[in-house]
Amino acid sequence: MQSQTRKGMLIIAIANGLLLFGYGLSLPFFTIYLISQRGLSASMAGLIIALAGVSRCVSSAISGELADVFGRKTVMMWGLFSQIIAMLGLGLCIELKVQVGYMLLCYFLTTFLGAFFRPASNAWVTDNTTPRERVEAFGLIRIGLNIGWALGPAVGGFLVRYSYSMAFYFTGILYAVTILYLGRLVVDNHAPCKSRKPSFVSTLLSLKDTRLAKICFYVVLITAVNSQLVVGLSIHCNRYLHMPEYYIGWFFTINGLVTVFLQYWASKWAAKVRLSTGMLVGCLLYAVGFGSVGFFDSFLLIGFGVFLAGLGELIVSPGEQTLVSNIASRETRGRYLGMLMVFYNLGSAVGFFGAGMLGDYVAPRYLAGPWLIVGVLAVLAGIGFFRMRYSLTNEEDGKMTAPVPIKKDTVTLH
Template structure:
């Protein structure tokens, strides 16, 4: 027991107070993450949209995310991460409050696009702020801590959202608005006029990108290829937020509360294990080895869904998906920030965020279309295959980054 406690202490050691405060802001904001997991169910059950319409609206979610990620990176390099994060949080509040009034396919699609655009301006600015306030030698830990806060909020949000949905789906949107408001107040209080570091962790940079003059993120060929792989990973992985809840409802007749619990379980696993897992692997294995195994394990978790061994099997598959996420996503952010110079971190983080966001344009539609016309088993087989191929792609591109 003492050994386990010491391991947890080592995992969190060295993180700056500012990193903890950023994680607190993210925790508050993501505790309100009730809309995304239930958006597909809300449209199919409450609004009686077809699966194709559900996929198209979720595609608008992805399009808004792409535009917001690009715009957020551009704004961050020009106005700084503090202003961008502050205004993104503030402006999402009224948008969440009025969204339930839009109940037709066309109006909801437009509203989801606008809401996601404004909300995702936050993402590249937040990624830059993590790098700004983290100690250089602990940058991957700082990203993991931030993700831990995201997932702790995500473990609470869907469970709370599932409970609120039993009364009214409108309350899911109102809950998101309240969380964004509290997060904005906390962020402004702690980070107004706060200074960060300007150093870069050279050992990590040397592994993924030799020292060179600053590049343009959008003409950096290896970074473009890396982001294409991140997009493929996202297209497969984020079935978690689109078709997977529908699968639970259609194949296992799970209600909103049960779906919220299993999605919340993913966040719980990540909160409990990610910092320790990153601590154990980051100095024992190379970045490309970690990315390979994380992506491959995520692919295996989707193949597990083709077998029906009951509810506990679904929880086991979710556990493996969470392990794959823990091994992959913290290091994608590390690679992106270390590939950048101090002058264009916003552009690099925005481009990387855009890669994940772009998948959400086509991923929900392709997922729902495949499930509706070919069945869920076909969807999970294809999803797993994409992730396995992507795992080999990560090995190739990271090797090229190191030796270019």
């Protein structure tokens, strides 16, 4: 990756890190807040988080389409500004202990607006990289994201012991810092598509590309698995193992630290194999990591399961973004990446709701049951991604063919 390209990726990586640090301070603990402070059942809390995920699906599609039409930076900045207002409003609702309905309205606004950034920023990354550079570029973004994820929940776990509202206020402040940072450093070289108006029907019709549709379906499966880290693990450890909140925060931190220290090497390895092969390996690591959690009751052993799942995430997350980027044209990158985030958030919603249902109805009968189901889903996703190789070109699947050497004409002297 060229130095100028790497500099641009570092700017976006740092921005993502700041945003996820802010996210980790507060939102992962909202499930615990609803259950422990507002008396909601695990299944009801899971349903609320799932509905918020559905709202992110809608906003992801909107973001990707708007990013193609109006530019990447414009969508990133306005999305963040709107989210700050909603986040501060949510913190105020929690502090004043308003009716649950008003608080949830602010929460849904926060999650809806929070989905505007990633499709636009991913399209910016794709604009400024070649297919050969994208696995490494998205891997670098993952490092930034997970530095934030490593720090945010660890700090948030201590903050919420004293004040849930304070955690949300700090999140709003970090988002404001990110706006100032991006506004100063990011340059958008994308030429907006003035020849077309935003068309969300056309966004949905992009699924007529069967390769995109298949990738999105497998993303739903593996994202439902990944979302167990936030809701499923919180319910399992807090309700059934009676672990304190800061233990759960440290599990999030372990997941983040895996990426901080190992993403570079994972990206180097992934660049040497087909994307479809790497995705299979990543999904199998998810299956072993999360599938084993239900059999453990100690911090260290559950932490090891989270570590293995984190290794899977190192490969899967950059891989799915690279796959979609590689099959999209320059004019549809925002739209395709927006659709990817639609199904990413749909998978999160399915996972959040499923975690609540499994925690209420399966875990009391067989504690390991929810995690075995999660492991099976990860295996199915891995098989699906692996079979994608039959519909991808070598370049789209990350296998770069070596150039054919040019034979020089030879002259025979007599």
